[in-house]
Amino acid sequence: MTKKNYLLVIVGYGGMGSYHAKLLKDNQNIEVVGTYDISEDRRTASLADGYKxxxxxxxxxxxxxxxxxxxxxxxxxxxxxxxxxxxxxxxxICEKPVTIYSEELLEIMEAAKINDRAFIVHQNRRWDEDFLTMKKIYDEQIIGEVFHIESRVQGANGIPGDWRHLKEYGGGMLLDWGVHLLDQLLFMVDSKITSVFANLSYILGDEVDDGFQVFITFENGITSLIEVGTTNFIQLPRWYTKGTKGTAVINDWDINGKIVTQNLGEVEAPKPIKAGQGLTKTMAPPSEKAVSTSDLPKVEKTMESFYENVVSVVAGNAEPIVKNEEVLRVLRLMETIFKSAETNQVIKDFDLVPSKLN
Ligand code: NAD
Incomplete structure (x- = not known):
């Protein structure tokens, strides 16, 4: 039976720590009883918010x-x-990126096993509506079989805060945002990665990356471009995905976007258009009869929320939605991405599951 009240202490009561406290305010099962932070200011804030x-x-x-x-x-x-x-x-419960190096997560997993305790990483963006919308399009083959996925987040405000600028704290955008986008991609595409090529950017002069582009190829033929930028004054769509029967775009966090699919049967050939100093039929928009435009599908709740799942896991009623082996794969993928960027090479021979877990 699920216990009514689990008591929780937040270690690190900064931006995200206090956000968790807000998220947990009305939780039926978990109650925040206190905080611990090394900063005097944050202790004062905790007391002001009513936490020991x-x-x-x-x-x-x-x-x-x-x-x-x-x-x-x-x-x-x-x-x-x-x-x-x-x-x-x-x-x-631990924030992302769970650790800077994959070996550290292996040590934590060992400690969890020895002590028979749950260790669950807050990969909260598995529950983001934009991601779940694209996952539905992918799973239900709404645009046919997907063969290319572009996922990106772009801002114009540089790297935020203090420690995120420094290597020793695990700063940089690959570890900060990359971990979310790569976790989403691997949660969606169930296939082995066969190659990785990455480019990290250092436009702002920090010792850590302020953005990156990663090209990933999967064994099932899907290709993907994952991109994070902090110097983008004009943003590209959040998601752009191509399938054998159409294309889907999600522009923003408010899930604005559309699906365009090819109509079956005899369709009018495209008419050539004047493009720059030339004529083109190849790049002309499809004739009206050749395609249908539709709204993005609505996602229904198909899995427990993060905290519902945490409670189910410790009560022994469910498997974690965010599995440590999956988190480990993402950390190892990020290590491969760093290696690709450092060497300017396509990396092909790597295994995301360490031999000790095989
Ligand atoms: P922050 O700087 O706002 O807060 C960190 C807090 O930890 C500070 O108050 C600091 O004083 C305290 N701290 C530092 N060392 C400590 C120690 N040894 N013991 C106790 N307290 C200590 O940073 P943040 O933006 O809140 O990020 C914190 C974590 O949350 C990071 O791992 C970050 O990647 C993650 N995060 C996750 C999301 C998400 O959507 N999942 C969003 C933002 C941040």
Whole structure:
């Protein structure tokens, strides 16, 4: 039976830590009982928000009433906090990117196994409506068999905050946003990756990447371009996907976009158009009769929310939606992307599942 109240402490009460507190305000099963943060300002903020302040991590871990530790610190300390919490018998929720290196996640997974505790990563963008809309188009073959997927996020505000500019904290856009877009892609496309080519950008002069483009090829023939930019004053669509029968575009977070599919049967041939200094039939828009335009499909709730799932997992009623093996694959893919960018090479011989887990 699911316990009514699990008590949770947030470690790292900054932007995301306090956002979790807001998300959990009306949660039926999980209650935030306190926070721990190394910053005096954030302790004051926690008290002002009505949450008890713990004086140290060990004070959190030795408090028997605490069931869950939620880690929302910068990325470099996720591992040490996670292992200490698991060893203290707590279940752990951890922000993304779970760790900077895949080896660190293996250590955490080992600690979770030894202590028989749940360790669940907050890959919250698996629940984003834009992603679920594109996943539905993909799964239901609304544009035929998908053969190319472009997924991008672009801003014009540079790298935000302080620690995100520094390597030692796990800064940079590949680790920050790349982890979400790659997690979505691998959650959608169930096929082995056969090649990776990446280009990281350093336009802003930081020691970490301020954006990137990654080209990925899957064994089933699907190609993908994943792109993150922080110096884009004009944005390209969030998603652009091609299938054997049509094309789908999602422009923004508000799910504006459309689907254009080819009509079956005899269709009028396109008429040549004047294009620049020449004529073209190839690049002319399809005749009206040749295609149909439709709205994007609406997504219905098909899986538990993140926190519903966390509670089901610790109650022994469900498998985690975000599995650690999947998170590990994404970390290893990011390591491959760094290697491709450093060497300016297409990387082909790699395995996203480490041999110790095979
Ligand atoms: P932030 O800088 O706003 O907050 C981090 C907080 O952690 C700060 O208050 C800092 O004082 C505290 N801190 C640092 N070291 C600590 C330690 N050893 N022990 C306790 N507290 C410590 O950063 P943020 O934007 O909130 O990011 C935090 C984490 O959340 C990162 O891993 C980030 O990638 C992730 N994040 C996830 C999402 C998402 O959508 N899933 C969005 C934003 C951030």
């Amino acid at each position: 302040v713990y004086e140290s991590l060990s004070a959190v871990l030795s408090d028997d009433i605490v069931d869950f530790v939620l880690i929302a610190t910068p990325n470099d300390v996720h591992k040490e906090i996670a292992i200490a919490a698991l060893n203290a018998g707590k279940d752990v």
